[in-house]
Amino acid sequence: MTPPVDPQPAAPTPWTAPQAQVPLNATVDIPGSKSETNRALVLAALATEPSVIIGGLDARDTRLMRDALRALGVAITEEGDRWRVEPPAEFTAAGWIDCGLAGTVMRFVPPLAALADGPTEFDGDAAARTRPMAGLLQGLQAAGAEIEDGPELPFTIHGRPDLPGGVATIDARASSQFVSGLLLAGARMVGGLDLRHEADGSVPSRPNIDMTVQMLRDRGVRVDDSEPDRWVVSPGPISGGEFVIEPDLANAAPFLAAAALTGGSVTVPRWPAHSNQPGAAITDLLALVGADVSQDGDRLTVTGTDTIQSVDVDLHDASELTPVIAVLAAFGDHTSHLHGVAHIRGHETDRLAALEEDLNGVGAKVDQTEDGLTIHPKLLRSNRWLTYADHRMATAGALLGLMIDDIELDDVDCVSKTMPGFVDLWNGMLADSVAHEEGAGQA
Numbered sequence: 001m002t003p004p005v006d007p008q009p010a011a012p013t014p015w016t017a018p019q020a021q022v023p024l025n026a027t028v029d030i031p032g033s034k035s036e037t038n039r040a041l042v043l044a045a046l047a048t049e050p051s052v053i054i055g056g057l058d059a060r061d062t063r064l065m066r067d068a069l070r071a072l073g074v075a076i077t078e079e080g081d082r083w084r085v086e087p088p089a090e091f092t093a094a095g096w097i098d099c100g101l102a103g104t105v106m107r108f109v110p111p112l113a114a115l116a117d118g119p120t121e122f123d124g125d126a127a128a129r130t131r132p133m134a135g136l137l138q139g140l141q142a143a144g145a146e147i148e149d150g151p152e153l154p155f156t157i158h159g160r161p162d163l164p165g166g167v168a169t170i171d172a173r174a175s176s177q178f179v180s181g182l183l184l185a186g187a188r189m190v191g192g193l194d195l196r197h198e199a200d201g202s203v204p205s206r207p208n209i210d211m212t213v214q215m216l217r218d219r220g221v222r223v224d225d226s227e228p229d230r231w232v233v234s235p236g237p238i239s240g241g242e243f244v245i246e247p248d249l250a251n252a253a254p255f256l257a258a259a260a261l262t263g264g265s266v267t268v269p270r271w272p273a274h275s276n277q278p279g280a281a282i283t284d285l286l287a288l289v290g291a292d293v294s295q296d297g298d299r300l301t302v303t304g305t306d307t308i309q310s311v312d313v314d315l316h317d318a319s320e321l322t323p324v325i326a327v328l329a330a331f332g333d334h335t336s337h338l339h340g341v342a343h344i345r346g347h348e349t350d351r352l353a354a355l356e357e358d359l360n361g362v363g364a365k366v367d368q369t370e371d372g373l374t375i376h377p378k379l380l381r382s383n384r385w386l387t388y389a390d391h392r393m394a395t396a397g398a399l400l401g402l403m404i405d406d407i408e409l410d411d412v413d414c415v416s417k418t419m420p421g422f423v424d425l426w427n428g429m430l431a432d433s434v435a436h437e438e439g440a441g442q443a
């Protein structure tokens with residue numbers, strides 16, 4: 001089947017990040033988690049009965065996921081923030097699936113296509129074609145799928161509803177999503193899946209794998225993860241039900257970091273008591289830079305002090321937070337070292353190169369190391385901030401712009417990947433802070 005011709009990319013939307021005129025004082029309601037939403041959709045598609053997903057994230061990555069699942073025969077009806085998902089008895093081969101730049105689509109949907117009777121071709125944005133896929137395809141082949149082309153996008157999966165499964169040994173150093181994608185579909189394979197990671201180095205973003213395992217167990221699937229680097233999923237039915245999605249804690253990070261940076265205070269409601277989102281680590285990281293972090297029921301508040309302390313941190317498990325932490329480090333009192341994140345060279349863009357380039361452009365002195373960044377804070381100045389189609393580069397640029405005049409992002413629209421309402425939320429946070437200051441002045 002011929003893929004639809006990719007439309008001309010829309011003209012980039014430049015955006016000058018607003019400076020904070022007063023210390024921040026605001027409450028920001030953060031939309032649902034991308035990682036949980038796309039797992040909930042995939043599991044609902046694999047289930048034996050309908051599901052309702054409440055509070056799912058409505059953004060490009062989750063729209064691409066919904067479109068992909070519909071192409072495989074899943075019925076999804078959206079009524080406000082309640083999405084009803086009706087799984088088909090068997091997936092239909094989809095013809096062609098657009099992954100955009102979404103790691104969760106390119107790594108979680110091919111295992112579903114491997115259960116369909118026929119071929120499905122996968123492709124995505126130009127930048128998606130450089131993202132690593134080999135570990136996932138290695139696992140699917142071991143489970144019995146036939147794959148044409150690859151090892152990056154584009155490739156075609158020739159599926160079969162009686163996919164054998166069994167033992168699959170992969171190298172998942174490049175992305176935890178290889179493990180998650182295979183585990184999500186494992187219970188639907190005839191023999192289940194005995195997945196092993198074998199390589200000279202560890203799997204990044206472990207909390208995301210814990211999230212996968214927990215969400216499978218919540219739906220009645222047996223998963224044994226008692227041995228390191230081995231996950232055994234028993235074959236069996238996946239149940240449906242009603243599932244509520246947590247706010248996206250990685251997307252909360254720039255808002256909370258804004259409080260730390262401006263010496264203000266930002267509250268995020270609905271903060272989960274326990275979460276497998278790697279973004280949950282933002283509270284410990286902000287405490288490390290010297291901010292005060294407190295929780296009142298489910299309301300999490302970060303209050304900044306007058307310095308940002310330098311850090312020496314391993315972000316292997318929470319690499320999504322690297323751009324925000326790198327920007328904070330550029331304001332630190334000494335040199336900071338971020339490490340454990342070699343794999344983020346394969347994220348939406350090469351994030352180590354992008355952060356080095358952009359932060360040096362505003363006057364910091366930043367060097368890439370083999371697995372991270374060394375950041376020497378300097379007096380910063382205005383400059384263009386290139387986003388490289390990466391939502392986290394955009395939100396990190398906005399954070400920097402709170403403190404430096406005239407930081408112009410070349411294209412802010414890339415936030416639509418996981419937070420299309422970002423600019424409104426950011427401006428709202430600033431406007432509420434000004435209103436609070438004026439109210440305090442009059443009292």
Ligand SMILES: O=C(O)C1=C[C@@H](OP(=O)(O)O)[C@@H](O)[C@H](O)C1
Pocket residue numbers: 034035036103104174175176177180204205208319320343
């Ligand atoms: O499974 C997931 O939902 C994710 C896993 C992580 O990917 P990597 O393991 O490739 O870092 C994370 O960075 C990404 O934003 C979301």
Ligand SMILES: C=C(OP(=O)(O)O)C(=O)O
Pocket residue numbers: 101102103104320347348392418
């Ligand atoms: C790495 C990320 O995304 P993806 O799900 O596309 O891998 C991210 O959101 O930081």
